Amino acid sequence: SRPSFQNTALRERAKRVVPGGMTGHLNAALLPAGYPQFFERGQGCHLWDVDGNEYIDFMCSWGPNLLGHHHPEVEEAVRRQHAQGDCLNGPTARFVELAERFVERTAHADWALFQKNGTDATTVCLMVARAATGKRKVLVAEKAYHGADPWCTPIPVGITPEDRAHLIHYTYNDVASLEAAAQQAGNDLAAIVCSAFKHDLRVDQELPTPEFARRARELCDAAGAALIVDEVRAGLRVHAGGSWETVGVRPDLSAWSKSIANGYALAAVTGVEALRDAATRIYTTGSFWQGGVAMAAGLATLEVSQRDDVVSHIARLGQRFRDGIAAQSASHRVTVRQSGPAAMPLILFDDDASLKKGAAFTVETLRHGVYLHPCHNMFFSLAHTERDIDLALQATDSAFAVVASRYGQC
Ligand code: PMP
Known part of the structure; x- marks a missing residue:
């Protein structure tokens, strides 16, 4: 050994x-x-x-x-940005450049917000949806992983039932269970959250069926709720413009992290025009969220990932x-x-x-x-x-x- x-x-x-x-x-x-x-x-x-x-x-x-670790172009962008500064009194120009790139390349996106971890991004998506709708209920798939905040941690220790009082569960790819969950939410539906595909631990993975994705879209449209796709794990690996481009359905909000800066700490939420005002009104931030180095890494990562397909x-x-x-x-x-x-x-x-x-x-x-x-x-x-x-x-x-x-x- x-x-x-x-x-x-x-x-x-x-x-x-x-x-x-x-x-x-x-x-x-x-x-x-x-x-x-x-x-x-x-x-x-x-x-x-x-x-x-x-x-x-x-x-x-x-x-x-x-x-790959130490991709030369990403590391060069990081070195250049490091020499200029990382954590300053506000973001660098990379912030605007990166938001522009995200909006350009992501099929559904009209704007972008940045954070550090995937959990930040999924949580911000819920806040934007609730701010926009004034509603509380959020549908999530059983056993799906969306992060480690009290609303989503898979091990509910140190949290209260109230932290997830407004979640209603459905089964991924099961249209009837999604409809039943939406019905249970009644006129209090803020959002449906879907993983880019079913990638739960210890069970076979499933790509979203077009019927399931379309029904999620319809249910959101009918209720005025936001369709959220969690791209944290699949983002940039399944489809450059967003994973649900493969099933022809566009979300209102997507949460990104992991791959987007090739190992540097960065997350993003992208959204549609109709949610811009809600995204303006919520308050979310972090001491390190606007750091220039990870954004420089993000810019290089987006460029290389597209160029080299x-x-x-x-x-x-x-x-x-x-x-x-x-x-x-x-x-x-x-x-x-x-x-x-x-x-x-x-x-x-x-x-x-x-x-x-x-x-x-x-x-x-x-x-x-x-x-x-x-x-x-x-x-x-x-x-x-x-x-x-x-x-x-x-x-x-x-x-x-x-x-x-x-x-x-x-
Ligand atoms: N959503 C999905 C689909 C994930 O795979 C993860 C991380 N495994 C998260 C959210 C949370 O991301 P983070 O650990 O960066 O907070």
């Missing part, structure tokens, strides 16, 4: 001075034993943990890394990986389900409710220097090459053999 002395020592030290040693979804304690918690460095699609183990990275920092690149490499996995699954006679867009793959094993097979599989690939996730969607970047995919497929071939020998064929 690979060295883990530094990781182990740091985890022990962290436990003493950080409650639980680590918080949230990046907590390696939630992963099978063998995953590192602490990392030293990243370059392109390669990642090194603090013990010097190298990995081909299929998580891309859980999304932010769209172009990241969407096509990751779709092509994702398909190469998916085809390879499907062939190996057949030859080892170990059945897996691959779901969602090929560029954001999820691999789940049949008969694996306890995730034993998924864990054995990913721990084995990790030993071969390939960082996969057993139950969360994964990510590709512009930095991945066919060679990286083929190397990763050598690791998955060994991993399928391990699963077959340990748990049998099925």
Whole structure:
């Protein structure tokens, strides 16, 4: 097995001075034993943990890394902006330039607001919708992740029932459940929130059906409510102009973060003209929200992602990986389900409710220097090459053999 002395020592030290040693979804304690918690460095699609183990990275920092670590053009823009200043008494010109780029490239957008994290963006969307409508109820899909604020955290500890008193749940892609939720909201409906596609933990992913997306649009139009698409995870990876362009439905508001500044802390809300006034009236801000460096990184990221057509690149490499996995699954006679867009793959094993097979599989690939996730969607970047995919497929071939020998064929 690979060295883990530094990781182990740091985890022990962290436990003493950080409650639980680590918080949230990046907590390696939630992963099978063998995953590192602490990392030293990243370059392109390669990642090194603090013990010097190298990995081909299929998580891309859980999304932010769209172009690869240290993309030269992004880093150059960052260096230039750093030399000028980052956190000043107000934003730099990058603020206006970035809002202009977002409005130009996003099909539904007439304006943009900036924040730091995805949760900021989804929360601002709800505020804009409520300010615009004067209504309270918001429809959200069961088990969908929209962030870690009291209204949306998946672990409702330290919050009150009142924090989510006005949420009504529906099932993603289930038109009847969406209609029932809208009916329950009656004339108090402020918004319907939809993930760009269904990418919940531990269950097969689903692209939105056109019927579902259209019905969400109609229900919002009928009630004067806002249709919100949460692009935090899928944004810039599914479609350059907005993920629901693929189903021909335009939202009123979209929440963006993760990929939009290639790893620098930035989030955005884009909206339609009719919501401009509400977006003007709400009060949201943060000490670091207007920082110039992340916005410079955002400008470079938007430019490179469009010029180099990241969407096509990751779709092509994702398909190469998916085809390879499907062939190996057949030859080892170990059945897996691959779901969602090929560029954001999820691999789940049949008969694996306890995730034993998924864990054995990913721990084995990790030993071969390939960082996969057993139950969360994964990510590709512009930095991945066919060679990286083929190397990763050598690791998955060994991993399928391990699963077959340990748990049998099925
Ligand atoms: N929405 C979605 C779809 C996400 O995937 C995430 C982050 N995993 C968030 C919102 C929240 O983003 P953040 O962690 O940056 O607050």
